[in-house]
Amino acid sequence: MPHANALYGPLDPAPDAGYENPPPRMGFFTDTSVCIGCKACEVACKEWNGVPESGLDLLGMSYDNTGALTANSWRHVAFVEQPRSAGWATPAFAGDPDGPAISPVTAAAGARTSTDTGTDPGLDTGSPAVAARMSGGPEFLGMPGAQPPGRGSGAEGRTDFRWLMMSDVCKHCTHAACLDVCPTGSLFRTEFGTVVVQEDICNGCGYCISACPYGVIDQRKDDGRAWKCTLCYDRLGVGMTPACAQACPTESIQYGELDELRERAAARVAKLHERGVPEARLYGHDPNDGVGGDGAFFLLLDEPEVYGLPPDPIVTTRDLPAMWRRAGLAAMTMAVAAAVAFLGRRP
């Protein structure tokens, strides 16, 4: 007898999948407020899981080279530049100094040396005039420069923006549409409550890709099969931390028991609110949301869609009973229409 919430609503997925006395549900809490955009998670994931090379493109939009979660990028660091001051409540970097960093004379002298001084990117070694100009103040080119905003030009000239960085990953939904619709049984629920593709079973039908409300799982073009984050199932089994969380230098990616992560996340949001960051909010933490809560959830500093996340995803299979009823009705209508068409006078 399936659980009343088998398709929708709060549920503990591992026992529902048939595991007896499974270990606690494991997951990720990604706190984007401390993400520095280093992409160590992307690299560590590729290294450990043998994911093919990708993300070496210049996309021309930000420091994001990966663009999205794909079959070949199981972690994706999003970069969002916003015309907003940090914290909203205060003018941008109000307390920061705005005087010159180093004297133009010093910079010009340093530039005369034949070796690369390694100070400003774009510094033309051996060109004292350029060095003097660059140390004098920023020339805003649409990207953050090496100088703090307002240096040399005064606090009024500061551009008012912030960077949001976020390491996205498969959400390991409580109600995983990819898993529900998989016709081969390639996708399965692990004892840790995560969702994993078995690459020796997947025949590349592509159904999971259309079913995922987050656009995570993807087809590898030269291979045909569907691939996504496994939450390092092979590492979990021996008590190790997933590669991305292990590599994260700021503990933006935290791995652990989901219940404990949820408590930790709630405390972190409360602390950020207390410190004057009212826009901090959790995403995917709520077991009552449209997918029954995510196994990998996030602390965000803006609306989800700003990071490319759906604001209110609902697992498509919630409506599946209604869909089958409609199909049944249509099938009956069709059969009756055919019967009626053949009744009546014989030739």
Added chain:
Amino acid sequence: MTRGGEQLTVPPADFASYYGRPVLKPPVWKYDIAGYLFTGGLAAGSALIGAGAQLTGRTGLRKVGRWTALGGVAASTYLLVHDLGRPARFHHMLRVAKVTSPMSVGTWILAAFGPLAGVAAVAELAPLLPQHGVLGLARRIAPPIGNVAGLAAAATAPALATYTGVLLADTAVPSWHDAYPSLPFVFAGSALAAASGVGLIAAPAAEAAPLRRLALAAAAIEFGGGHQLERQGLTSEPYTHGRSGRLVKAGRALLAVGAATALVSRRSRVLAAISGAALVASSVATRFGVFEAGRVSARDPKYTVVPQRERLDEKRSATRL
């Protein structure tokens, strides 16, 4: 604001996104699947026609129905396997049976329908066999076996024609999912239209009366069940605008023309063939139009973000009260 001469009914939506990139992955299904929607429906409708003709003693129509059903299901199988990322692993579909996966349900419907339709069609070859010997025995037992198989295929046909509506709707693709109440009816009507179209072209004129009634029923089912496609809010847009919208509209127009022509085609073989061709073309246009509409809606973040944002804001204002 006009684009391509069409009036935009939905104003450009104001919403946030990540550099305008899609939230969802567009379906990786190739046009194979749009083609399958047509051939699968054609096979299902033709099996029903074959069974109806069998029960009412219309031999010529029975043959057309059975052979078209076999041709349709064979083409369907080819298209479905060809679309797979790993075609050699098509049989992995047979490892499991899952009601939560419309594709798994469809696999088993096809697994039942295909052989039955095949037996029913091959049984039509019985008169070519010699009168005596082992083959003579086969000649005598083939027709009753074919009759049983033909009826059994017809029993599974409505499921084959309508499950594809659930197949598309059970996805995160906004225009497909929101259309779940309509799609099975659109596809049922489209299947009957295609099958009666082939019958009007190929069957003896004296046996075509049921096909004319069926073409009318097809139009009634498709129009009746499908009118909601244009009334589901923002996610209707791909069904009414752009290339997908033009295909859906062409499907509707061809269906109306085909059904109307069928009604007056009693005395004219030419008119019957014209109406048949219009009905078949209508089905093709509708299937490719619906398929394309889903791809359009998955590629543009607007169709994902705006309805969800509205839903969320409504929920929030409701809890605040």
